[in-house]
Amino acid sequence: MTLSMSERLVEAVLFAAEGPLTAQEIARHAAIEEGVLPHLKALADHYSGRGIELVERGGRWHFQTAPDLSYILRREREEPRKLSRAAVETLAIIAYHEPVSRAEIEAIRGVQVAKGTLDVLMEAGWVRPAGRREVPGRPLIYATTADFLAHFGLASRRDLPGIEDLRAAGLLDPIDLAMESMEVRTLFDTDEADEGDGEEEL
Amino acid sequence: MTLSMSERLVEAVLFAAEGPLTAQEIARHAAIEEGVLPHLKALADHYSGRGIELVERGGRWHFQTAPDLSYILRREREEPRKLSRAAVETLAIIAYHEPVSRAEIEAIRGVQVAKGTLDVLMEAGWVRPAGRREVPGRPLIYATTADFLAHFGLASRRDLPGIEDLRAAGLLDPIDLAMESMEVRTLFDTDEADEGDGEEEL
């Protein structure tokens, strides 16, 4: 297959880049005036089924080795450090509910977010502070990053495993909302704090 | 062109390699029994005239950017430079407490701030002089810029995590204190009151 000069440039830019690039960044580095999206699509097609593939993750493009070769390539390499169960759950909660405050994460997990959990996720570059919730106390809210999408091979958050099913099942809604939609009479308009009541009755 | 499994593996191994590899090394990494030279030749042919080429130099193989496109690559002196620790700390203090004078930054850091540090931050376009404090000596005061917010992905300075958020994320744990104490530094009379004031403003 013969590539046009623009395609060659796009290919070379992506090859030499230090990280994933947006279409705009590619166009700027390659000094291409026209849109690069057609070139990116042509290249992605061209690489499909090869040892290397061109992928889009969160609006940014990069080359990586084909996933089906992992069993060979993984040998002789160290496994990346394993995340703790708390960190995995916290990351999942942020990804599926973002943006989400610490209190909301805690309400789902039923335990406090341990010091160091958010720290680890932010240091990995997967989670970032994403502003504050405009409610009393203005709690900080967290969201995932483009690096998170790249690392886990997600083109966008819509690709999060099972997110559509979870949404349809109402499992991403706060409990109060779920209770209302079930048309159960809610006498206490408070949240989880309800549970505390029981023990006073002893 | 459809690649065989062996060709795909050779391609992926070369792509993910830390440096040029001999045919023997490639065969070992790709777990291929037969000779890999035919595969290397086929791949080199395939890449000829593309944005990337596969070349042999002294018996070792590697991918490189096509020579006619090498102008897109970074020249040596353009290495992106990491901000020094002193500069990151100074920038953080300005962001959290702005507008602040140099003396105030030093009081908060507990360490002297070199003139060059502020120059670097201004050169990067993240910090600007923001007038003078109307106190004796009329010291220059500094604030962050719109570029600063853009670079760090912040909608406003109010989106910076507060002290409580930092504590909860484990970022106030004095983990690195042992390391810090080994650093030679000039200790100033730290006026704790300064810090308090600054925080209130956030």
Add this chain to the structure above:
Amino acid sequence: MSGDVRAPEQLEIDRLLGDSDWADPIRRKPGDAVLTVSTEGWEGPLDLLLALARTQKVDLREISILALVEQYLRFIEEAVELRLELAADYLVMAAWLAYLKSGLLLPREAQPDPSPEELALRLHLRLQRLEAMREAGARLMARDRIGRDVFLRPAPEGLHRPKSIVWQASLFDLIQAYGHVKARTAPRIHIVARRPVMTLEEAIERVSRLIGMKLDWADLRSFLPEHADPQLKRSALASSFVAALELAKQGRVEIRQEATFAPLYLKAAGQ
């Protein structure tokens, strides 16, 4: 997450419960070494409840809350019998579940507000949500991850940049640096992270000491430390309640209650 691979903690539950109602249990032989049951295997009561719910081996949507409550209460009871130190939140959850259970067993017209069905449903929803996120996390970790399944070029040449010098720093670098400055310069205040808790041992010791000084029936609440902060009071109430049950079982105290939810009265046995 699902399937038949049984986590060590689940085997522990089976061993602990020793009952065929839930799952093929591993029966404890008499004279077995001391059981290693602790709540450390779980991240709080909700986590333990979810592990127990799984032993019902049905879809989480179909679990019996009443059975789950009984499982939990038995677990706590066993742990207490083994004189294990239980964190206060486990006892608080036990107290709440005991309340829920009594509500669920009450005739319909006598049910308090909010209705026990509503409370049970809330618990159910919480468990579903935790389970959903746990599964989502597992599926996320199983994806083709960079550095584990797919690989990037380790040392790319880097691209020519429009500006001659580009300074690099991330938001994390920035807030971490600020954290360092604050940790370095802030006055050192060491806060003991442990919440004020009255352990079961302390409660047993306290209740059995005080019971000897009371001549007549005394409210359980009169055994609590008077000037304790609210957090410790909550813990002390829960622990003292369990301590009272334990002492009653040993025949050292008698317990009396006029009506459901009425105050609990204690008296030294045989007085």
